[in-house]
Amino acid sequence: MDTLRFIWPYVRPHWRGYALGLLFVPFSVAAGLSTPYLTGEAVEVLERSPGQTEELWRVLLWLLALSALGAASLFAVRWLVIGASRKTEFDLRNRLFRHLQALDQLYFKHARTGDLMARITSDVEAVRTIAGPVVMYSARTLVLLAAAVPLMLSVSPALTLCVMVPLSLLTLAVRMVGPRVHASVLRTQETLSELSSAAQEDFAGARVVKSFAQEEHEIRAFGEIAQRYLERNLEVSRIQAIMQPILGGVGDASMIALLLVSGLLMLRGSLELSELVKLAGYQLALIWPMISIGWIVNQFQRGRASVDRLKAVLAVEPAVKDPPSPSIPALGAIEGAVSIRGLTFSYGAVPVLRHVSIEAPAGKTVAIVGRTGSGKSTLVSLIPRIYPVPDGSVFVDGIDVNRLPLELLRRSIGFVPQESFLFSRTVSENIAFGVEEPEPEDIYDVAETTRFSKDIDQLPRGYEELVGERGVTLSGGQKQRAAISRALLVKPAILILDDALSAVDTQTEEEILENLKGATRGVTTIVVSHRISSIRHADRIYVLGAGAVAEEGTHEELLRLDGIYADIYRMQLLSDELEHM
């Protein structure tokens, strides 16, 4: 019932398709049953007067006419109902996707991509099966039983029993064995994914495997999983090997009963051959619908699990939302002053940031340095509210970010994340990702600023080259420069660079930084970096240690302090110098 209630809102917009389709069900059933009935009638005609009589001709005409009607109805049912179910699926998928887009990054940090993919593919598919084939077969089977049972009873109650009792065993068999097959198939799939992760890990670690001469061991370990997978598969086959003969056997049983009882009745003279033909025809027509009852129940069971999983996703409340009554800055636009005051933040129980306070006045450049895991990335991702921000701790232009319209806030920030994620689209589409209708000149300009244009010119199709799987694979440095270009193109008031030049060599880095200085005049810039060389000229530098501000000041001040900053600086001089040799 819950399942139906969940599906209903998606079905409702397409109710016309369903209603019209189901309207044809009685016609298709009637035509389907008319075939054995008329065949029986024809036999009766033949028994009375063998030969190609006019009477026979009339029966056959009826047969063909009704069959044509049946074919047309069958087409209409299928086309309309299955077609409508596809539209239902389309809506449901869109709804899910829209919902996912509204969820915050805290959710995505914990959710696995594979799991979400499974929900938006196979779970939606399972729901679609209920909205389509299950509806269609349920309707057909119900109408068919309602029509066929009285028809059979009118011929012979005893024979009706002979047909129906074994056939209902079909339903039972499918109902009982079906879930077992399903469970077994699931177990097999689990082993398959184990097998594929084992292979994946081995291929990814080929270097270690070879360096430590571990090939034999890997082969043995893989062989064991492959063997287990074989056994799981055979388990499925064993159930199927039992199931199929049973289904065949039950069908046969009903046929044997039919032969025995109808034979006895015919010998007593109380049954005609024509009636046997009708019953044998009805029996044939009922086999698949009786199987489908079991199938329908199984699908429902499976659908319920899928519905539960979909509901769980849809029930997640986005933790980052537009404020109900937003505060809009006086100018209607953001100037760019960022102020973080006593911010404490945690993903779980342990805080990653503790009482952090940072001031970035509009148009200034502020740098944040610190070791891996000191909370730098978390800190800067809170400014555009990528994670839920505690009230009263992050301010832009003096307004709590939680009170700013989300669109205004995010459109004012150019963010370059640590991992430069690019979409598998063209280079220019990637650069213009944040802009609806970009000017080509602007794209060239930002690519020039980030020293990316020369690389793009080297690509076979330049700016129109596809990135990723089906196109070129960019190097780490190229991706980073694409990501910076993307952030610059939105003409932000605040530019955030989260370790955005780590894969670029120092020479190019210096050039880019020089260019950026010109391009981002008046833009508040917050730079997170491992490399001292790229931030030494910042107006103010904050050193983060274990989630708290450990040191702050200008480059010179911090060197004089001779603390963590000075330590990191000395370490890096060596490697920098090596590169410059």
Next chain:
Amino acid sequence: MAASDQFQEDVVLGRAFDRRLMGRLLRYGLPYRGRIAAVAALIVVVTALGVASPVIFQFAIDGPLSSAVGAGDPGSAAPSGALGGLLILVLALGAISAALMALRYLEIYAMATIGQRVMLDLRLELFEHLQRMPLSFYDRNPVGRLVTRITSDIEALNELFTSGVVTFVADVMVLAAITVTLVVFNATLALVTLAVVPILLAVTFVFRAKAREYYRDQRGHLAHLNAFTQESIQGMGIIQLFHQEERNFRRYAEVNGRYLDAFQKTVLAYSLYFPAVELLGTAALAAIVWKSGRLLGEGALTFGGFFLFWQYLGRFFQPIRDMAERYNVLQAAMAAAERIFKVLDSPVEPPQAPPSGRGPGPRGRVELKDVWFAYAGGEHVLKGVSFAVEPGETVAIVGATGAGKSTIASLLSRLYEPQRGSVELDGIDVREHDPRDLRRRVSIVLQDVFLFSRSIRDNIRLGDGHIPDARVEECARHVNAEPFILRLPGGFGHVLKERGATLSSGERQLLAFARALVHDPDLLVLDEATAHVDTETEVLIQDALAKLLRGRTSIVIAHRLSTLRRANRIIVLHKGEIREMGTHAELFERRGIYHKLHQLQYK
């Protein structure tokens, strides 16, 4: 990072039949030819029994029940023994049905077993082959693609073996058996019945061709939709940061819509095909009845015979529909086989040299003589590099980031081979060592430590099960890894998740040290980590490093001055060439690059 290829499919399908490929595939069935023959015999029996029941009905109607049939006076006495005859036929039908159940079980299960075994053989062969591929092969082939070979491509072949070939043969046999029965029974009526078959075949193949085209289209759109979804989930942060939710959703709805449209075409094809087949069936039925009218009138056909034709008519359709279905399976399997064989045909690592035993030089002595090396298609990263490392000596290499330094490590293990010059261990070329033996003697510790999602213990000893737990723990203790391991739930038994992502870089470093130590190499090549770790871990790592290097022939790619000073000799490598070489004191005296570096650090 662009979307992974997990949801991208090879939608290109090729020919359905390729004699060369098929011949090669069938060879994998050879070890099971006994079972295959048994299954073939089973199929014959099952086919024969499966088409028997209409014949029994015919016997019944024309035999014991004949008195109740036809224009003969109804209610006339049944011939004597009619009841007995009927019972015998019912029993025969029951016996056939029972036998069929048992034989079908055997048939299905035996077929599945053969398919699964062939698949296992092929899968293991492929995996073993991949293990013997040179490292450069892995540089060229993305991991995802190789995983597809060993999973879905092999699965496609399973389909071929279980539901493809054998079922195809069974279907052909059923059709042949029915045809023969019909012709034997009444040639004229058989001709009328069979007249529908060409039309059915034509309709089915047209439908198949269309359905296949639509299906391919639909798979393509589905792959696209899935790739788009996956990419959006992975790049959700960027979408939100740039406030592109609306635009991205419009794109999604468009891709989703294209998939819907493609699917509707398939729905249309099926919606047309099934009714068409039903209509054809009825037309054939009408033809049979009409013709039977004449034949019954002439006495050339019995009512039992008519019943038999009527019953067989329905059984024609399924095998023909199935045969068309097989075509797809075959096509997919051929494409998969092609891809699999392509991997199997790519050459493995250079053949193993005959073990020449120990070289003439001192054990563990390493020498590079005028080594030139470039990765496929790239610039030379080593240009005429020559140096030697004496047994027990620690040599440190410094130089700018670039492939040159770590390449030396790969060359020593013969993961790659130099284009010019030679690399020698014990005074003989590494190419003359047994590669497996060579790699056991050389341990490489890289900056980027690769950990398996296995227990800590197994990550240290790897597959060498003969290394006792006590030894693993001792080594871990020696390199200061034990304290953090014992803090993990389950200690040494703690199973790492997703390549040890939960461990810090310092902890990963220490595990790599333990791994190297437990294998007790004759030569240790170590790429010192550049990552900044906290001070306490740094102290632990330095201490472990000192222990690891003590008295062991080692080459260290150094990033810290403290490590450089620990080395017996220092090599300054720049742009693929050796610029300075000597002890710390010598280089310091020379006042060259090394001196400058040193000054910088302590200025």
